[in-house]
Amino acid sequence: MPGFTPGLAHAPITPFTPGLQIDFGLFEKVIEFHLRHGAQALALPMHTGESVSLSDAEQRKLVAFTIKAVKGRVPVIAHVSDAGTGIAADRARHAQDAGAAAVVATTPYYWTPPPAMVLEHFAQIGSAVSIPFFVFYTPGELGATKIETDLVLKLLDRLGNFAGVVDASLDWQFMINIVSNAWRVRPDFQLVSGTEYMVSAGAVGATSMFSSLAGVAPTRVRQLYDICRTEKYFDARPAQEDLAALRQIVKRAGAGGLKGALRAMGRECGEPRPPLDRLSAGGYDKLAAELGALAVLRAEPRGW
C-alpha cells in the first residue's frame, strides 16, 4: 500500500440544524468551502467534527454523503474510531465500500486495554480494509492508553496497509521515536501532524497535516503547510505563531469555540450537540472581539 500522502487534510465541523440534526444542505457548503480554500484532502468526522456525538448511522451517512459530494476531487479520509473494536472495524469497511481513500482510528474510547489488546484493536480495524489505515494518537483527549514504538512496529509487521500515525500528542520524543523506527521498516510511512503545530512536526519528519482551523483561516493554514513542505522552517515561524494565537483563542472559548469562530467569520453552522456546551452570548462576544483583533484574519474569506 505505498504512496498515499494525505497532504493538507481539512477536518470540517459537522453543522447541525436548530433541532440538532445534521444539516446536510449546509454541510455541502462546508465541503465546497474547504475544497475552494486549499484542502488537499478531507478528514472527517474528526473530534472537531463531533464524531463522538454522532450515531453510527449518522457517521456512515456523513462519510458517504461527503464522498458523493466531493466527486473524487480530493481524497476523503474517514475517521472510524469507537470503543468497540468490531464496531470501528465495521465502520471502516463501510467507509471503504463508500469510496473512502483511507481510514483513521484512535485508541479505543473509555477502555484502557493492555498493550496486546490495543495492538489487536488496531490490527482488526486495519485488516478490515485494504485502503490505507492511519492510527490517530491524541493522548490529551484519551490519556490513559499510550502508543509506544513497539506497537507501531508490530502493526507494521501485521498490516500491509498501515500507512502512518496522525499525531496530536505534540510530543517531540514520541514523534521522533515513531517515525525514525517506522522509516527503517517502511520508508513511505507517514507522520501526520494532527494539528496546525506543523513546524516542529515537519522538522522531525511530518509530511502531512490535519487542520480544523482551516475552517476559520484556510489561507494562513495553507501558507503554513506549503512553507513547511519546502522544509524552510524558519520562514514558517510567522504563520506558525499566527495559527498558534488563533488556536489559543478558540481553545479558551471552550467546546463551542470552533463553531463560534466560524460564525464570527460569517460562516454560521449552528451549535454543538450536547453534552458539549454551546457558547453563551457573552462568550461569543468575547471570542468575536479577540478574533477581530487578529490581523491575520483580515486576509481570510468571509461567508461560505
Add this chain to the structure above:
Amino acid sequence: MSISLRGVMQSPVTPLKADFSPDLPTFERLLDFHVRTGATAISWPHHKGESLNLTIAERKAFAEVAVQVVAGRIPVSIHVSALAVEDSMELARHAQSIGADAIIAITPYFWLPSVDAIYDYFVRLGTSIDLPLIAYNSPSYLAGVEFTAELTRRLIERLPNFIAMKEASFNSEKFLEISRVALALRPNFSMIAGVEFLAPSVPLGGAGSYSSAGAICPNLCTQLYAACVAGESVRARELQFKLARLWNLFRDQYPSSLKGGMVVMGRPVGPTRPPLPTASKERQAYIATQLAELGILETEPHGW
C-alpha cells in the same frame, strides 16, 4: 549582569568516589572537558547532576569549583532548586557570593503550588540577587505544575533579570506558547530546550539546549546545533534522530546510564547515589553496544 545563552550548554554530572563521597578533582576534569569540547555555558547541578541527592554544603563546594575552574571562559549558572524554598534562597545568595553568572530554578517540588504562589516564589528569588535568573519548566516531572504563557509574561514584566527558560515539556504547543510571549516582550530572552531537541525548537525561536549527552558525544551535539541554525533541515533531522536514540538510552535510569556511558567513553565519574541505581557492568556493556552501533566510539573523544 548581561549574559547570552545560545548553543549547546552543558549541565555536568556530579562525579562521586566509590564510597559516594564528592569527587572534586574529577569534577574539575569534567568541567574542563566540556569547555574544551564546545560548551557555550555550564549549568550545575541539574537533576542529571543529582542535585537533590547532595547536601546543601556539598552543592556549595561543587559550585565553588565550577566557578573557579571555568574561570570566566563561558558563563556558569547554578541550579538552586531544593526541596525547601529557604534552601533555594540560601543557594542563590551563595551563587552570587562566589561569582556565578546566573542562577536557574524550577517550580517548587512536591507541593502543587498555585500559579500565584509560583509567581511569588520566583519574584522573591529573582529580587534576592543581582544575577540573571533562568526559570526551568518541567511539567511531566512535577505533576503538571508548569509555566504558562501568562505566568511567564507576568514574571518578565516584574523581573528585569529574568532572561531565559529551560523548557523541558518537549511539546510543540507548550514551547510555542511560552516562546511567543517571552520573545515578544524580551527579544533577547533565551528559550532553551531541556535536552537536545533542537530540530523542533530552533525554528520556533529556540536559542539552544542544555545537554543530556554532551559528556558522551559533544561533537554530535555541536553538529546538530550547527545544522539547525543553518536551516539544513534534512541533516538536522538525521542528527536529531541519532540524539533522540541516545536520549532513549540514557533517560532509562537517568543519570546512572549516562555515568555508565561515560565509563565506556573513558571518562569514569563514579557511581550514582541512591535511590537512583548505579549502572551495572551488564548495563555498561549494553550501552557500549549501542554507542558502537551509533558510531559514537569512532567519532567522539575518548578519555579526558
